[in-house]
Structure formats: structure tokens, C-alpha cells
Amino acid sequence: MKKLNSVEALDKRNELVDYGFTVVPEVMPESLVNQLRIWSDNILNHVTIDRKIRYQGSDIFVYTERLWTEADREVRPNHFPDPFAKKIVDLPLQKEVCSLIGLECLTPDDVVIILSKIGYGPPLYWHQDFMKWNSPEAATPWPTRIFLSYYLTDTIRENGCLRVIPGTHRKRHRLHDILPDAHSAEIQEIDDLSHPAFANYPDAVDVPMKAGDLLIADARLMHAAWPNQTSQRRTLLLAWHDVFSFPNPPSWWTKEIPEVIKNTGVSYERLARFRTPTSYIK
Numbered sequence: 001m002k003k004l005n006s007v008e009a010l011d012k013r014n015e016l017v018d019y020g021f022t023v024v025p026e027v028m029p030e031s032l033v034n035q036l037r038i039w040s041d042n043i044l045n046h047v048t049i050d051r052k053i054r055y056q057g058s059d060i061f062v063y064t065e066r067l068w069t070e071a072d073r074e075v076r077p078n079h080f081p082d083p084f085a086k087k088i089v090d091l092p093l094q095k096e097v098c099s100l101i102g103l104e105c106l107t108p109d110d111v112v113i114i115l116s117k118i119g120y121g122p123p124l125y126w127h128q129d130f131m132k133w134n135s136p137e138a139a140t141p142w143p144t145r146i147f148l149s150y151y152l153t154d155t156i157r158e159n160g161c162l163r164v165i166p167g168t169h170r171k172r173h174r175l176h177d178i179l180p181d182a183h184s185a186e187i188q189e190i191d192d193l194s195h196p197a198f199a200n201y202p203d204a205v206d207v208p209m210k211a212g213d214l215l216i217a218d219a220r221l222m223h224a225a226w227p228n229q230t231s232q233r234r235t236l237l238l239a240w241h242d243v244f245s246f247p248n249p250p251s252w253w254t255k256e257i258p259e260v261i262k263n264t265g266v267s268y269e270r271l272a273r274f275r276t277p278t279s280y281i282k
């Protein structure tokens with residue numbers, strides 16, 4: 001377990017803003033990683049994954065008790081509350097690291113998603129997960145929606161590590177114009193792994209991680225994962241968070257603020273989800 005010093009924290013902030021992601025090593029204690037591996041293995045051993053989820057590997061939504069009670073839901077095999085969800089979203093070192101980086105108004109969805117690639121599981125298609133492309137929020141030079149992820153095993157290309165195209169949270173890539181919406185029926189139905197959604201791109205980089213490292217990524221970042229060429233399951237836990245309070249910039253923001261954000265007067269909160277990139281990304 002390491003603490004970031006202020007220079008390192010500033011580097012991480014700049015990486016997140018400029019590249020759309022950053023990795024902070026050794027945030028989750030090893031003992032918790034081990035407990036979560038046993039816990040998630042047990043869940044994954046008892047749940048049937050629909051064929052349409054084969055590229056993501058699984059889609060199990062674990063709620064904090066506070067959200068579950070409030071939302072009054074019905075337990076389903078991939079939808080249930082568990083005290084581990086709170087342990088993850090409230091992890092003290094995670095809070096400290098995020099605060100040092102300057103992630104103001106950080107608000108978790110209070111759901112942890114278990115995403116697991118089985119042994120010899122297929123790759124994950126290129127996608128970005130932002131859902132407000134019809135709002136000027138899509139044009140913020142700072143993140144407003146981020147995912148915090150922990151892989152529960154070390155990941156490298158051979159067992160299906162994450163891949164990203166740095167900068168694509170802000171800059172249009174040809175993938176923006178050819179990909180079906182993330183996790184839509186259309187992308188899930190692709191059967192041909194030679195489709196551009198699975199191709200290699202010269203500007204793509206691997207993001208190998210150690211178990212317990214914290215990945216912080218902008219929802220707009222183009223990302224994918226390699227296939228798992230090992231027999232061992234590769235699991236990650238992902239929690240969505242809102243950050244900064246749109247249209248307000250971070251308190252530390254010194255660069256220009258786009259006119260479209262300065263002039264936004266309408267509330268975009270109620271807009272329906274819109275996953276297709278618009279002209280807010282150029």
C-alpha cells in the first residue's frame with residue numbers, strides 16, 4: 001500500500017485529463033483482493049451468463065445495502081445487495097487517492113459490477129461507455145463520469161488485459177464513426193472477430209495491471225480487452241462515479257472552458273441516455 005505524494009498525484013490528474021485514464025498502484029489491500037476473489041468466484045460459479053454477454057464475460061450488479069433499500073428491488077441472480085459493495089466504494093485509501101488527485105464531488109452509483117472473462121474467453125470489443133453524448137457535458141475538457149476498477153488477478157495481454165486508445169475521450173477516432181453503441185444488441189451480435197470492433201489500431205496501448213491497482217478512466221475513453229488465452233478466470237470489479245458537478249469546472253481548472261459549456265443554461269439531467277458520439281467530440 002502506497003500513498004501518493006503531491007507530485008505523483010498531479011501526474012495522475014494530468015494523465016486522467018490528457019489521456020483519459022490513469023493507474024494508481026496498490027490501492028486495494030491484498031487481503032481484501034483475496035477475499036473478493038473468493039467471493040466473486042463463488043458468485044460466478046453459480047450464475048449462468050447469457051450468450052449475449054460473452055464479450056463482457058459477465059454482468060453482475062452488486063448493490064450497497066443503502067441503495068438496495070432505497071431502490072426496493074427484487075433479488076435476481078445477477079442483481080443483489082452485498083456488504084462488499086460498500087467496502088469497495090468506500091475504501092479509505094481509494095477516497096484518499098481520489099481526493100489527492102483532485103476528484104471533487106466524487107459520487108459513487110453505489111453499485112459494483114463484476115465483469116469476468118472466463119478461461120479462454122473471447123476479447124471485448126472496442127467501445128466507450130459515455131451515455132450523455134446529447135449534452136454539452138460530452139464536451140468538457142475534464143471528466144464528469146468515471147469508472148474505478150480493480151482487477152483481482154494480475155493482467156497481461158495473454159490473460160486479456162485492458163487496452164485503450166489514449167486521448168479518445170476528447171478526440172474523435174475513426175472507431176467513433178463505425179462502432180455500434182456500447183453493449184447494444186447490435187455489437188453483442190457481432191460473431192466475426194475480424195470486425196473492426198475487435199481490430200488492432202496503431203494508437204492502441206495495453207494497460208497491464210497488478211491485482212489491487214486502481215484504474216481511473218473517463219467514460220468517454222475508447223477501450224477494449226484482449227482475449228484470455230489462459231485457463232484462469234480474469235475478474236474485475238468496476239464502480240461508476242460522477243465527478244465534478246457539471247457545468248462547474250474543477251476548482252483547479254486553469255485552462256480554457258469551451259463556450260458551449262460556459263453558455264449552457266438548460267438542465268440536461270433528465271435527458272434520455274444517448275450512447276452515440278455527436279459533434280461534441282471533434
Ligand SMILES: O=C(O)CCC(=O)C(=O)O
Nearest residue numbers: 056115124129161162225
Ligand atoms: O473487461 C475489461 O477489462 C473492461 C470491461 C468494460 O470496459 C466493460 O464491460 O464496459
Ligand SMILES: [Fe+2]
Nearest residue numbers: 127128129223
Ligand atoms: Fe467499458
